[in-house]
Amino acid sequence: MPEQHEINTQIALPLSKAVEISFNSVKIRFGRSLITVSGIVLAIAFLMSIWAGNAIVDGLMNANDPKINLVLQQKGIEIDPDSAAAIQQRSKDSWLVVLSLLVCLVGIANAMLMSVTERFREIGTMKCMGALDGFIIKLFILESSFMGTAGTIIGVVVGFLLTTLLNMSSFGTVIFDYIPWVSILKSGVLAVFIGSFLSLMGGILPAYRAAKMEPVDAMSLEV
Amino acid sequence: MATEEKTEMAATAEVEASTIVRTQDVKKVYVMGEERIHALRGVDLEVTQGEYLSIMGPSGSGKSTLFNMVGGLDKPTEGKVYIDDVDVAQLDAYELAWLRCRKIGYIFQSYNLIPVMTALENVTLPMVFAGLTSDEAREKGVTLLTKVGLGERVTHKPFELSGGQQQRVAVARAFANDPAIILADEPTGNLDLTTGREIIELLREMNKESGVTVISATHDHKMLSVSDRVVWVRDGRVDRIINRDELKIEVGTIDGHEE
Numbered sequence: 001m002p003e004q005h006e007i008n009t010q011i012a013l014p015l016s017k018a019v020e021i022s023f024n025s026v027k028i029r030f031g032r033s034l035i036t037v038s039g040i041v042l043a044i045a046f047l048m049s050i051w052a053g054n055a056i057v058d059g060l061m062n063a064n065d066p067k068i069n070l071v072l073q074q075k076g077i078e079i080d081p082d083s084a085a086a087i088q089q090r091s092k093d094s095w096l097v098v099l100s101l102l103v104c105l106v107g108i109a110n111a112m113l114m115s116v117t118e119r120f121r122e123i124g125t126m127k128c129m130g131a132l133d134g135f136i137i138k139l140f141i142l143e144s145s146f147m148g149t150a151g152t153i154i155g156v157v158v159g160f161l162l163t164t165l166l167n168m169s170s171f172g173t174v175i176f177d178y179i180p181w182v183s184i185l186k187s188g189v190l191a192v193f194i195g196s197f198l199s200l201m202g203g204i205l206p207a208y209r210a211a212k213m214e215p216v217d218a219m220s221l222e223v
Numbered sequence: 224m225a226t227e228e229k230t231e232m233a234a235t236a237e238v239e240a241s242t243i244v245r246t247q248d249v250k251k252v253y254v255m256g257e258e259r260i261h262a263l264r265g266v267d268l269e270v271t272q273g274e275y276l277s278i279m280g281p282s283g284s285g286k287s288t289l290f291n292m293v294g295g296l297d298k299p300t301e302g303k304v305y306i307d308d309v310d311v312a313q314l315d316a317y318e319l320a321w322l323r324c325r326k327i328g329y330i331f332q333s334y335n336l337i338p339v340m341t342a343l344e345n346v347t348l349p350m351v352f353a354g355l356t357s358d359e360a361r362e363k364g365v366t367l368l369t370k371v372g373l374g375e376r377v378t379h380k381p382f383e384l385s386g387g388q389q390q391r392v393a394v395a396r397a398f399a400n401d402p403a404i405i406l407a408d409e410p411t412g413n414l415d416l417t418t419g420r421e422i423i424e425l426l427r428e429m430n431k432e433s434g435v436t437v438i439s440a441t442h443d444h445k446m447l448s449v450s451d452r453v454v455w456v457r458d459g460r461v462d463r464i465i466n467r468d469e470l471k472i473e474v475g476t477i478d479g480h481e482e
Binding site: 011012013017024025028029121122124125126127128129130131132133135214215216217219 | 291296297298316317320321322323324325329331335336337338339340348349351352353354357396399400
């Protein structure tokens with residue numbers, strides 16, 4: 001093709017335009033986006049509440065205040081870290097963390113997969129209009145990260161607040177004296193990272209698959 | 224833009240009767256489990272610049288497959304497809320995207336508008352890909368939408384438009400980057416008789432006006448009357464090709480059967 005050298009400059013999707021398109025796409029499909037984001041929020045809130053709950057109880061235990069220890073025991077929490085019951089408790093806790101991570105993985109992957117696969121036709125159409133694979137991937141990276149970041153941040157806040165409220169009703173405001181803020185902040189950051197990463201993967205992988213297809217196949221795909 | 228089109232038309236007139244799409248013994252085999260389905264069994268076809276060509280055939284005849292090959296939407300198993308003397312199989316992703324963006328305009332049976340975008344945004348999307356600034360694209364998009372009779376509805380979303388109106392948006396979108404070829408896959412398939420006829424007339428009008436080549440896959444006999452040539456496909460082969468002058472007689476008989 002004689003125009004070969006111009007191709008790079010002629011087919012283009014400037015980032016600002018991509019941001020505009022993908023942001024509008026999230027905004028206009030508000031109802032649908034809300035469901036996707038809710039899936040992410042729930043998954044991350046579950047994970048965060050488990051982490052924060054463990055951290056708060058740990059904080060109370062480390063305080064080693066006789067009054068608190070009494071309440072802890074009343075709640076069925078073993079305070080002696082070397083006792084058989086405490087070891088069992090710890091393995092139950094770590095099992096819960098693994099479980100919540102799994103819920104996170106499946107929930108987010110499912111939410112993102114669905115929101116992308118139902119748009120394969122759109123992807124095929126865009127390719128017919130002359131979109132490069134890269135444009136489509138760019139759009140979906142942006143969309144997934146908007147939804148993923150918003151969802152995980154909300155999820156972390158919701159998860160933390162709910163756990164704090166729950167523990168406050170159990171132990172009273174005393175928990176605020178012993179809350180291990182640093183470790184909770186660490187879990188929060190980790191949860192945001194996990195959530196964003198999973199949403200990004202869940203969004204990009206199917207989009208990448210669709211982008212790589214011949215437009216006809218993408219458009220005629222039944223999902 | 225009008226002057227631009229005219230110069231393009233002049234250029235088209237100079238190289239009148241040149242071939243814009245050519246297929247050479249194109250075969251397509253789909254593998255479905257153990258079975259090998261021969262959708263196309265060797266098709267040689269030449270499409271002349273500026274003509275209005277209809278590809279007809281019953282479903283399962285290979286009509287859609289041939290149509291997709293000609294449009295660079297699918298790759299043949301064997302044989303070659305040349306668009307503008309370029310072998311499509313040799314193009315890399317960039318060049319293929321360039322071809323789809325600049326040379327070819329697509330119209331689909333089910334319109335395939337992006338549901339979340341307004342009519343104008345749908346029409347300007349290919350222009351954005353082609354590197355036009357937002358202002359240029361908007362101006363050109365409004366002109367195109369006005370041309371297809373939707374000047375009043377530029378901000379409507381697809382679901383706020385009737386089928387015929389959506390297809391008009393699709394027609395405007397197909398013309399976004401002044402393509403050399405318009406590919407219309409059953410453009411009237413989802414439309415009623417009158418609306419379908421309007422779309423066909425619109426396409427024919429734009430074909431005459433800008434000298435764009437229109438290739439349309441259809442089993443709609445209304446399409447025949449406007450076609451310069453009709454290619455009948457059967458069992459993965461070109462059954463017969465009928466020119467416009469011979470067509471008149473045929474159309475009479477077909478319409479007689481139909482109505």
